[in-house]
Amino acid sequence: MPDFRITLSQNEMIQSWYNVAADLPQPLAPPLNPADGKPLGPEALAPIFPMALIEQEMSAERWIDIPDPVNEALKLWRPTPLHRAVNLEKALGTPARIYYKNESVSPAGSHKPNTSMAQAYYNKEAGITRIATETGAGQWGSALALACHRFGLECTVYMVRVSFEQKPMRKNLMHIWNAEVYSSPTDRTQAGRAFNERYPGTTGSLGMAISEAVEDAATHDDTNYSLGSVLNHVMLHQTVIGQEAKKQFEVAGDFPDILIGCAGGGSNFAGFVFPFVPDKLGGRDIRIIATEPAACPTLTKGPFRYDFGDTGQMTPLLKMHTLGHVFVPPGIHAGGLRYHGMAPLVSHLKDLGLIEATSLHQIECFEAGTLFAQTEGIIPAPETTHAVRAAIIEALKCKESGQEKCIAFNFSGHGHLDLSSYEKFHENKLEDYAYPEEMITEALKEVPEVG
Amino acid sequence: MPDFRITLSQNEMIQSWYNVAADLPQPLAPPLNPADGKPLGPEALAPIFPMALIEQEMSAERWIDIPDPVNEALKLWRPTPLHRAVNLEKALGTPARIYYKNESVSPAGSHKPNTSMAQAYYNKEAGITRIATETGAGQWGSALALACHRFGLECTVYMVRVSFEQKPMRKNLMHIWNAEVYSSPTDRTQAGRAFNERYPGTTGSLGMAISEAVEDAATHDDTNYSLGSVLNHVMLHQTVIGQEAKKQFEVAGDFPDILIGCAGGGSNFAGFVFPFVPDKLGGRDIRIIATEPAACPTLTKGPFRYDFGDTGQMTPLLKMHTLGHVFVPPGIHAGGLRYHGMAPLVSHLKDLGLIEATSLHQIECFEAGTLFAQTEGIIPAPETTHAVRAAIIEALKCKESGQEKCIAFNFSGHGHLDLSSYEKFHENKLEDYAYPEEMITEALKEVPEVG
Numbered sequence: 031m032p033d034f035r036i037t038l039s040q041n042e043m044i045q046s047w048y049n050v051a052a053d054l055p056q057p058l059a060p061p062l063n064p065a066d067g068k069p070l071g072p073e074a075l076a077p078i079f080p081m082a083l084i085e086q087e088m089s090a091e092r093w094i095d096i097p098d099p100v101n102e103a104l105k106l107w108r109p110t111p112l113h114r115a116v117n118l119e120k121a122l123g124t125p126a127r128i129y130y131k132n133e134s135v136s137p138a139g140s141h142k143p144n145t146s147m148a149q150a151y152y153n154k155e156a157g158i159t160r161i162a163t164e165t166g167a168g169q170w171g172s173a174l175a176l177a178c179h180r181f182g183l184e185c186t187v188y189m190v191r192v193s194f195e196q197k198p199m200r201k202n203l204m205h206i207w208n209a210e211v212y213s214s215p216t217d218r219t220q221a222g223r224a225f226n227e228r229y230p231g232t233t234g235s236l237g238m239a240i241s242e243a244v245e246d247a248a249t250h251d252d253t254n255y256s257l258g259s260v261l262n263h264v265m266l267h268q269t270v271i272g273q274e275a276k277k278q279f280e281v282a283g284d285f286p287d288i289l290i291g292c293a294g295g296g297s298n299f300a301g302f303v304f305p306f307v308p309d310k311l312g313g314r315d316i317r318i319i320a321t322e323p324a325a326c327p328t329l330t331k332g333p334f335r336y337d338f339g340d341t342g343q344m345t346p347l348l349k350m351h352t353l354g355h356v357f358v359p360p361g362i363h364a365g366g367l368r369y370h371g372m373a374p375l376v377s378h379l380k381d382l383g384l385i386e387a388t389s390l391h392q393i394e395c396f397e398a399g400t401l402f403a404q405t406e407g408i409i410p411a412p413e414t415t416h417a418v419r420a421a422i423i424e425a426l427k428c429k430e431s432g433q434e435k436c437i438a439f440n441f442s443g444h445g446h447l448d449l450s451s452y453e454k455f456h457e458n459k460l461e462d463y464a465y466p467e468e469m470i471t472e473a474l475k476e477v478p479e480v481g
Numbered sequence: 482m483p484d485f486r487i488t489l490s491q492n493e494m495i496q497s498w499y500n501v502a503a504d505l506p507q508p509l510a511p512p513l514n515p516a517d518g519k520p521l522g523p524e525a526l527a528p529i530f531p532m533a534l535i536e537q538e539m540s541a542e543r544w545i546d547i548p549d550p551v552n553e554a555l556k557l558w559r560p561t562p563l564h565r566a567v568n569l570e571k572a573l574g575t576p577a578r579i580y581y582k583n584e585s586v587s588p589a590g591s592h593k594p595n596t597s598m599a600q601a602y603y604n605k606e607a608g609i610t611r612i613a614t615e616t617g618a619g620q621w622g623s624a625l626a627l628a629c630h631r632f633g634l635e636c637t638v639y640m641v642r643v644s645f646e647q648k649p650m651r652k653n654l655m656h657i658w659n660a661e662v663y664s665s666p667t668d669r670t671q672a673g674r675a676f677n678e679r680y681p682g683t684t685g686s687l688g689m690a691i692s693e694a695v696e697d698a699a700t701h702d703d704t705n706y707s708l709g710s711v712l713n714h715v716m717l718h719q720t721v722i723g724q725e726a727k728k729q730f731e732v733a734g735d736f737p738d739i740l741i742g743c744a745g746g747g748s749n750f751a752g753f754v755f756p757f758v759p760d761k762l763g764g765r766d767i768r769i770i771a772t773e774p775a776a777c778p779t780l781t782k783g784p785f786r787y788d789f790g791d792t793g794q795m796t797p798l799l800k801m802h803t804l805g806h807v808f809v810p811p812g813i814h815a816g817g818l819r820y821h822g823m824a825p826l827v828s829h830l831k832d833l834g835l836i837e838a839t840s841l842h843q844i845e846c847f848e849a850g851t852l853f854a855q856t857e858g859i860i861p862a863p864e865t866t867h868a869v870r871a872a873i874i875e876a877l878k879c880k881e882s883g884q885e886k887c888i889a890f891n892f893s894g895h896g897h898l899d900l901s902s903y904e905k906f907h908e909n910k911l912e913d914y915a916y917p918e919e920m921i922t923e924a925l926k927e928v929p930e931v932g
């Protein structure tokens with residue numbers, strides 16, 4: 031019987047993060063100060079980030095050492111397994127070989143702790159005692175709560191009210207790791223009080239919660255802010271995923287022809303695929319596909335231009351694919367893919383033609399997620415079903431053409447806390463949101479004319 | 482940096498189940514027919530079990546081959562890792578080495594699929610097309626649903642009404658794997674209709690659900706019944722756990738002085754510890770401890786005698802530690818440990834002095850589970866917290882005595898679908914149920930005088 035799962039021992043932990051910026055044929059456009067349209071220096075970010083992370087954000091070094099305490103923390107669940115999805119292959123009747131890298135085995139259930147551990151470590155080293163952040167359904171908040179507990183920091187999470195009330199389980203998880211979790215908008219911040227006054231009874235939004243967390247960090251010397259995606263240093267921390275996968279493909283004696291990841295802010299996608307970019311630049315024939323919801327098609331439909339990272343216009347301007355910072359996507363269950371923008375690095379790679387993007391509908395993704403759960407056993411998070419669906423599409427193309435391609439995708443998280451959305455699918459009660467063209471056209475009108 | 486996790490490759494899958502009955506100094510007392518008090522022959526079980534499982538139930542063979550299709554199915558998640566809990570050790574400041582075998586990585590989140598896969602396989606081989614079972618909170622139901630889907634069987638689950646309504650997530654999981662799930666008592670069976678008439682508006686009970694599932698199986702030729710614990714063949718299938726652990730201790734260059742498992746029906750405990758029994762019989766100094774709730778202290782307080790396995794007196798009489806088949810334990814969150822009886826094999830080993838037992842209170846277990854989640858990352862199921870707590874007690878004894886013992890426990894399942902009980906603990910709203918002495922005294926009066 032063949033080995034369907036390639037594990038690495040903890041002696042094989044990745045020792046350096048890979049910075050794709052060092053290998054790109056054209057440099058990344060810098061973040062701009064919205065006030066004057068000029069590139070931002072490191073000092074502009076110092077009130078809310080520790081200098082070590084700001085340096086990583088702007089680094090041109092190819093390799094950056096992972097500190098031992100970070101790797102000790104990552105050993106709670108890393109290296110993660112690479113699985114050959116033989117049962118899915120059989121069910122599809124495809125000659126393709128399908129692999130998935132299983133990031134769902136982390137304590138918080140997704141790839142997010144890869145960066146939260148690093149961010150908590152550098153903040154602790156910088157003398158910070160508390161981190162504030164925002165969270166939607168709670169994937170990022172729980173990952174940061176875990177990391178803050180590990181490194182002895184307090185953690186304050188502004189959780190979008192509708193999730194706080196309707197999806198309490200990740201809040202419970204954050205409580206286990208001693209985080210303070212508030213239903214946003216709160217009365218703790220100026221921004222929160224203003225939102226509550228302006229929109230009485232609001233269910234909150236990620237944009238509002240970001241404003242609260244940033245204000246909390248900016249107004250407290252001992253407190254920093256932390257972001258779970260989009261920024262360069264976050265992409266960097268996630269590259270342990272792809273680096274491990276490369277070692278595992280070596281063990282398997284195989285190599286991917288097609289790499290797939292779902293993309294919301296872009297971090298699980300980037301972490302998985304960036305370490306393969308040098309192979310592609312070196313002439314290897316690899317297709318790299320980012321998948322996103324048709325309801326929020328940032329890479330497939332959004333222009334590549336400078337925009338704010340948040341609705342409240344508190345962040346620097348980032349050059350990225352964007353649907354407009356005021357765009358509020360329809361209520362798909364893949365909450366982690368409901369972001370108007372995309373990581374500047376991922377956007378830049380798309381612009382350079384190194385990656386491609388595709389958008390998928392909610393129901394076909396849940397169909398794919400269900401087939402995956404039935405064949406491979408693990409329940410994919412709604413976000414992850416977008417990667418599963420894209421892999422199935424490619425595998426079925428192989429069935430048609432007879433090509434024995436090697437398809438690999440990142441299994442970014444499990445859906446144990448998202449079972450109610452599967453139940454809606456099971457009951458045929460899931461909406462299939464179309465591409466919201468008019469909303470996007472409207473939202474794009476408010477993107478500033480800079481850069 | 483040392484390796485905190487010992488993984489095995491899939492080339493090292495266990496090839497035979499270990500039958501502890503073959504090594505015991507005194508034979509197990511046989512099941513009795515309640516009608517005449519005489520030992521039951523295999524034919525008595527044939528209406529609801531396939532012959533292969535009945536043979537395993539009564540086998541005296543030490544080793545029984547695992548069929549290839551079963552091992553192919555187990556490869557969805559096996560071998561499971563053995564972790565050294567270094568972070569927990571540090572938090573406790575103990576010189577003890579603490580290990581845990583991680584059974585939470587299965588698709589259903591617990592050890593249960595180790596036997597559901599085997600049971601589904603043998604039923605399929607016997608020409609059965611459907612399996613009926615009962616489930617409380619849904620751990621067993623979801624494990625059987627997964628296995629039935631894998632082997633192309635239909636699956637009917639009678640789920641205790643209160644869980645069906647209040648804890649829908651494992652029901653959702655069963656739906657993903659295409660099981661039919663009914664809120665028990667139903668109107669589908671005579672037993673169910675009788676319960677509904679006699680107890681209008683009842684919330685149901687495991688006893689009622691068992692009666693419905695057994696009746697469903699007994700009255701349909703194409704349908705069998707399946708049980709997730711207690712019986713000898715279930716213990717047998719779980720021994721892959723302990724056999725893998727032994728290989729992993731060899732890799733680690735260590736060997737346990739103390740083995741711990743929580744025990745409800747006894748299967749995760751048995752699966753973990755039985756493979757070490759020959760070492761103990763051979764003179765090795767190993768303490769083997771079963772942990773149970775103070776609210777349902779079967780091994781610690783129940784007499785060792787013949788009793789029914791179910792409330793409705795439909796099963797054979799089994800010689801076991803029992804609190805009385807009419808005993809209904811208080812509503813602790815560890816639903817899997819709320820069983821009045823205990824596997825005959827586990828009970829017999831206790832009687833022979835090969836294992837010991839201890840009972841623990843709910844709040845100390847949730848404290849232990851929280852500390853474990855904070856240090857090792859993974860959230861233990863409420864059942865599993867009983868093993869965690871016992872391991873901590875032993876580790877703290879080592880701290881006091883300075884002894885560097887090796888303590889190993891079975892991490893039977895994760896608590897991702899039990900986060901609301903952790904939230905109650907966090908809010909100090911958890912009850913701490915005492916030993917229900919009077920209820921047990923009353924219940925024991927109804928245990929039949931046989932054997």
